[in-house]
Amino acid sequence: MPRSVRVLGPAVLTLVALVATFAGLAYGGGAAEQLIQDPGPVARYGVPVAKLFVNLGAAGMIGALVLAVWALTPKRREFDLALDVAAASAAVMTVASAASGLFTFLVVTGAPFDIGDTFGQQLGQFVTTIELGQAWLTTTLVAATVTVLCFAVRNHTALVFVTVLAVTSLVPLAQQGHAAGSAGHSEAITALGLHLVFAAAWVGGLVTIVLLRRELGVDRLPVVLARYSTVALVCFIVVALSGYASAALRVGTLDELATPYGVLVLVKLTALVALGLFGAAQRRFLIGRMSRAGASGTGTFWLLVVVELAFMGLASGVAAALARTATPVSEAEAGSLARTPAEILTGEPLPPWPDWTRYFTEWSPDLIWLLACGFGIFFYLAGVRRLRKRGDRWPVYRAVLWVAGLVLLAYVTNGGVNVYEQYLFSAHMLGHMVLTMAVPVLLVPGAPVTLAARSIRPRDDGSRGGREWILLAVHSKFAGVIANPIVAAVLFAGSLWVFYYSPLFRWTMVDHIGHEWMIVHFLITGYLFVQSLIGIDPVPYRLPYPFRLVLLLGTMAFHAFFGLAIMSGTGLLLADWYGAMGWGTDALVDQQLGGGIAWSIGEIPTVALAITVAVQWSRSDEKESKRRDRHADRTGDAELEEYNARLAAIADHDLRAE
Template sequence: MLGPALLLAVALVSLLAALEFGGAAAAPALADPGALVRYGLPISKLFVNIGAAGTIGALVLVSFALSRDKPEFDRALDFAAGSAAFWTVASAATGFFTFLNVYLEPLSFDARFGELLGAFFTEVDFGQAWLATTLIAAVTTVLCFAVRGRTLLLFVTVFAIAGLVPMAQQGHAAGAAGHDAAISSLGLHLVFAAIWLGGLLTIVAIRSKIDPDRLGTIVGRYSSFALVSFIVVAVSGYVNASLRVGSLDGLLRPYGILVVVKVVALIALGLFGAVQRRFLIGRMLRDGATRGRAFWWLISAEFAFMGIASGVAAALARTDPLVPQVLVTTTPAYILTGEPLPPEATPLRYLTEWRFDVIWVLAVAFLAFFYLAGVWRLHKRGDTWPIHRTILWLAGLALLFYVTNGGLNVYEKYLFSAHMLAHMILGMMIPVLLVPAAPATLALRAIAKRADGSRGPREWIMIAVHSRIAGLLANPIIAAVIFAGSLWLFYYSPLFSWATTDHIGHQWMLVHFLITGYLFVQSLIGVDPVPYRAPYPLRLVLLLGTMAFHAFFGLSLMTGTGLLLADWYGAMGRPWGVSALADQQTAGGIAWSVGEIPTIILAIVVAVMWSRSDTKEAKRLDRKAARDGDVDLTDYNQMLEKLSHR
């Protein structure tokens, strides 16, 4: 375990040095919590990051890289359980140190201290966040011991990643101007840094249980995750730094210099990863040279630089940023959203105004890259892929990029009509472009099948396609009920308020609209394999029913006199545009009219598919009749003749 020990030692030294350099370790003139808290809080946060990384990295490898039939699998789960237990204790300690830092209470064992501590963990946002993190880590510890089924372990992995969400909502990002961008970038940073660091820790921890001939394969799979993680960490780190440093001059100040140190460590890690992918993995796969010193020296160097990056990152969380992170509450819109009110919405500004969301920028980029990579792999081996599917996929992604980063993303917080237009495009127009592109079919053809008992992307897609849940969701009736029913449930329940006022809720809303729309369109015109295909008449009936449902919903908004979410859209204080109620009625018109355009397109496509299906069936029967002398018709006529004699 020399590598993890090296990581921890370098991280602690880097943390202490960065705290001194950035001034975070100095006692403040007022409200000093004491040296124990000043040093204990960042150290415990560092331990939280390392524990979470070990848990998540191990679970990701278990789900996507390791074989269930090998000793490596159980050893990795044991490492995940131990890391989760470490994460639990570190999270509880961090919550306790945060309480001491906020309340400035001397440690005691009297009733008042206990009451204050209980109120902190149940009523204060910081306390609730650390309590949630601690509980998620504790439950993950138990699940890593109790669960051995690979499908369930995938859900355990997702659950463990959810433990990073409360952490992403804390720190400088919690009160920052540009709050949404800060939360998105910090969340991505935490998740993919955990996968990157934790995966390497896991490989070193289980190396004695890995067959030498398999180490190259496992490292190669980890390297693919590390490459994606490097890109995401670099991009999200840049967004975070730009929000907090502000300008190039800020890089010459203590906070900026620490950011530069972290960036240099990240670049070094990227170079190590390039050497690993370019030279060492190929050597391992070719001649099994995994016992050589070069590989383990490289791993040790990676741990050293990861320790530097981890220690400096923990110190940055305690160091005052250069850009003031306090909201300037000068307007109602700023108080509500944390962003300045954009200029008056005009058709031109819907095309020229942009507010980029790093989550969706990266999501669209990766979806485009992997699709094109799949097409290229088919082309290299001589297979064909229809060009119109690639065009549809890229067009759908371009539209998704605009909705999540363009003018609609700028104005949907302030105008219900912009929100509704984004909803209609996400739920109906984008799926109409993405579904015929058949991404699952492309993945199944392009991704190599594994033969070592592990589950890669292809195996997980096959499991998902043939699962009972997929069979249920592929039923057009179920898909239509979810698609249309969620429309009413969303807008006439507290979900609407959560998705509008909270950044996490907003991200959930985007994913929900996109998935429900995709499932509905897939059940109607999908090309990808599904367990059940409904007859065409049923598809048309459901489509027409959904169209009527949309029209009725839009009409209810157009004629309604009560304002939905009045304490948000009605309290923006916009000096431009129509009133909030008039804008809501416009949104109803959008739901009625714009939402029907994709529905009409779908109806035409279903009718064409039905016609072609009948034509194909007729040709098949004609060929059969030519082969067997139309025996079916002869048998039918003989049956009728027997009946007539009776």
Template sequence: MLLIVAVLAMVAALAFGGGAAAPLLADPGALVRWGLPTATLIVNLSAAGAIGALVLACFAFSPGKPEFGASLDFAAGSAAVMTVASAVTGLFTFVSASNVPLSFDATFTNGLSSFITSVSLGQAWLGITLIAAAVTVLCFAVRNHTALIFVTALAIASIIPMAQQGHSADAAGHDAAVTSFGLHVLFAAIWLGGLVTMIVLRRRFEGGRLVTVLERYSTLALIAFIVVAASGYVNAELRVGTLAQLATPYGILVLIKVAALGALGLFGVLQRRYLIGRLSAGGSRSAFWWLVTAELAFMGIASGVAAALARTATPVAEKLGTTPTPAEILTGEKLPPELTWGRLVTSWNFDLLWVLGCAFAAFFYLAGVWRLRKRGDRWPIHRTILWLAGLVLLFYITSGGINVYEKYLFSTHMLAHMVLTMMVPLLLVPGAPVTLAVRAIRKRNDGSRGGREWILLAVHSRFAAVISNPIVAAVLFAGSLWAFYYTPLFRWATTDHIGHEWMIVHFLITGYLFVQSLIGIDPVKYRLAYPFRLILLLGTMAFHAFFGLSIMTTQGLLLADWFGSMGRTWGALPLVDQQTGGGIAWSVGEIPTVILAIIVAVQWGRNDDRETKRRDRNADRTGEAELNAYNERLAKLATRDGASR
């Protein structure tokens, strides 16, 4: 039913919006005009089936239950369909873009080969096809619960090339479009794919198992709905522009999709507030399946309209103007006005990924604290304050004025880097999120893995033991500076939005691991003695300062074809700005170093006090037994030495 409704909705939306109308020039033919959106729709639906089933296998299903293996079989089948559909989509995309008639002669095959190996759009569909094929094989071959998390990550990776093409690839606001579209597709896949998986496996749930799994799916669906709604709004704003343009065919289709998503949200509320309780009380399942059927129909409408929107002309022009500036050519955005302290505070360029990430991190942390207090447990207020302060700082760095200017100024980029790797972890680590999660999240007893089980597995893994080792953490923290700025990684992270997001994650994690090794509260396998922590801190910071000095004294411009080609008429010269960035790297590290040294010293003193009190209590309890035994041992040694003489 889902496929039928989705295809009907897509056909109606294409006819209304003109997405499949024959162009005046270079018509690829009706087969391609209608086949391309149809193949894309099948890619989206099959990707949802694979991702949704894998996510439920990782977070909701139990390996010892029948639904676990069946979900992997369904994921494999969905990934196989996705493989074929992706290959067909790539083929139709080539015909549509090149206007070469579909055939099997040498000219066509050579052109297709060049398209999928040399053109970014063709490479994207080749990558999606190969990932889907790999997921198909792995779903059959891998049945280990832990290894499945990596298969799931691989399936999710297929969303990245999808997000980098289509409307989001060519439009102004490229970065926001890629992020919003990627999040939209991913969480819609989890939402839709999870529901389809539940329906396909409905006969596999024994006894009251359906209620348990449904509760877990509903939590995932609620998170997915929030992300889909937020990302859909951002993407629609970029494509539609103004309220008046909602009257265009594209705008009307967007409104239809919004209405479908609103209905799905209402179904979710009914499911959580009414049907789960009714099923728990032993009520009939017929009302539940009727609701699920209606929900599936609306998901089909939303999926079909979404596929049509990808082929419908947007009211906002996607290409750059006829005379783009150097900054627009390089970044896709206009050069911002001259940087001032006021603009650094008041300018915003929201990164939806980190807006949602910070919001969810704050919500779940506060929910954990509330759950502890509700059952009578204490949680220090300063940990909550520090955690929230760290998230606020992270939010500002990724969405505030620094994010506006770091593409254009090396110094601003370096400031963002230093804050991410040093200041933000200094606030987040004392929040002890792992300890809170382990105490607050309910333990599962059916063999499945929720947040608590996955966190504990990760913390106690061999990989975590290696990277959390203080020496390794220090090498990663300091060595990443050189490996990043003096290798092609710097270009990738600067010129590519995916690389930029990777940079944020990488420096946030390496900074977190280093600070955790010095002052962390959460459990780790290795802890250095306090004197060695201070030595490690000072040695690492000396290495860090040397890096800053190397940037300050460099006479060649890093990424000269980027930072030196923006066409800026304000601010310092690119080389002077780069040297300023080196000064920031050298000087900004001093403040966190002093703070960390003070905290380590205070913890050292408190640890000595606790050890002294422990020994005093032990002495009082045992009557100085330990001291007396030590004195007796010394006396025996003295007597033996005297006798030997």
């Protein structure tokens, strides 16, 4: 079995996926003949089958790259072979994406396939001017670029950027999913995007390990598997939650689970549960058994792997069929909810009018930040627990501040602020101030880099885990530049003007990706600025305490000037957005209120920062005094005696001169 698993495992995955795709299409009617301009069975079945191979190619590409970056050693041949797997998978994805674009064109237009000039012109217009065609063209070009880079790049650090590029190839696919144009479209795009990326890393990582079985050997295999199992556990949690969110948006009510779409969702859920059980068995029993028993303990493991790949194929095939199956909650029904100008602009049902209690009772979940905050709290507390188990101390206040910061971040990205920031400039500015000032003031004293450096076990085989990647990023030249106090202050204050008085502001309103970028930008610039003032984690350079206070006061004066400029402004920043919501409110007054929030609320963290800098300055002086006292005790005041002797010598010399 172990010798044949390299062929049997991927073959079972592909075969089961194909069977599940055709069965799902037959049951759900996803490839049924169209009543008007039917493109024929080749195109109808070609779309989901090509999409299946797009997903499998993406899985091999992303899974192999993640495994190379996280678990494998560049000095070993396993590293190069994993990149070869990634390149081959990216090539499959490139061809499958091009085929998907062609079949999609045939289905959308109903045009028969031919090799004439007219057909080529129509196809070219589809992929260059129509959003759906542009998405497939983008996916094809990105996958082709990753194919080349996987052959050309062997630098461990550069491969991180190749992996990020590979992940971006799935963004157009997420934007094509069900409900992408209806109410709840932001949640749908987020859930589908997370589902695609983490499912790809999960499936592709296991396939890559199977293909590298001979190269890894008996001794190396348990080590790589243990690292992969950590990634797989995270992927399982994300895939399960994002799958639930996607199903909730598309199914609607529990009664709709009896529809063909609902039944296929239940089949996929069953496969997911089985995969979770397989992963638990691997993590708890088989990896440790292999480490102890060597080659004699691998038979059961490889049998389980083949079965696991079969269930992965089942889930992948059903997912491809679901993409072509009509959902119980159709986009037409969801779109019919839009009756106000606000709903037409945002695509979301208009929320209730916001009195102050609504900011605590209304919710608009953003799964990305819920997961990020949840994992951030879990891994931080796990690090603290590991330190204490080995007898090391970690201040309680740091953990409390870190958890409080992430809870606040989760609220501002999922609670009432996130609900109303699309409709009211004041709500948007409130979220901005919390993200860029309040959250970093809580997170920075948590010292996450210091905790990671102390709690994560270092690796000695040349691979890079969490500790190695974090320290590499912190000590990189780029980090040295942006962490410089002056640069951090310029980014913090200057980006206010650039953001609000440039097309970036509009992009963050109309595009969900822009909205996510905005959150990341505000959070990072605020974190860098606060880190330069009161940070505990290591940075290349810190200003003396007096200059820190000067920098803080100067930056916040610039920040206050921005708030006053908004308060006194007489023109709307986004007149065709905030001025067209149709709520019957004065958008200019609300914008001026937002300026007041920027000016006033920003002062509260400023006072906290100033007090913290002053306290740290005082403690630094006390530590320096104690250090000098200890030095004097050890040397018997040698420095003072030497200084007095020097003064006496000078006085004696003066007496002689007289």
